[in-house]
Amino acid sequence: MTAQNDSSIETLSFEAARDELVKVVAELEQGSPTLEHSLALWERGEALAARCEEWLLGAKRRLDAARAAASDEDDS
Numbered sequence: 001m002t003a004q005n006d007s008s009i010e011t012l013s014f015e016a017a018r019d020e021l022v023k024v025v026a027e028l029e030q031g032s033p034t035l036e037h038s039l040a041l042w043e044r045g046e047a048l049a050a051r052c053e054e055w056l057l058g059a060k061r062r063l064d065a066a067r068a069a070a071s072d073e074d075d076s
Helices: 014-030 035-075
Strands: none
């Protein structure tokens, strides 16, 4: 794995996590030289996918809150 893969997933932006996940999937699809490397890629991919989901859920919560606030203003 590269130095980029050593970065902490918790600090990645959505775009950075998504881009790295695309690279991990592509590498897995090409096949790895060892089972250990494949497992490490799989684990990294799972963690990156979870990070992307966190960002998306956070964005959905923000949109829901904005819609609710707009609806409350309309009702006033």
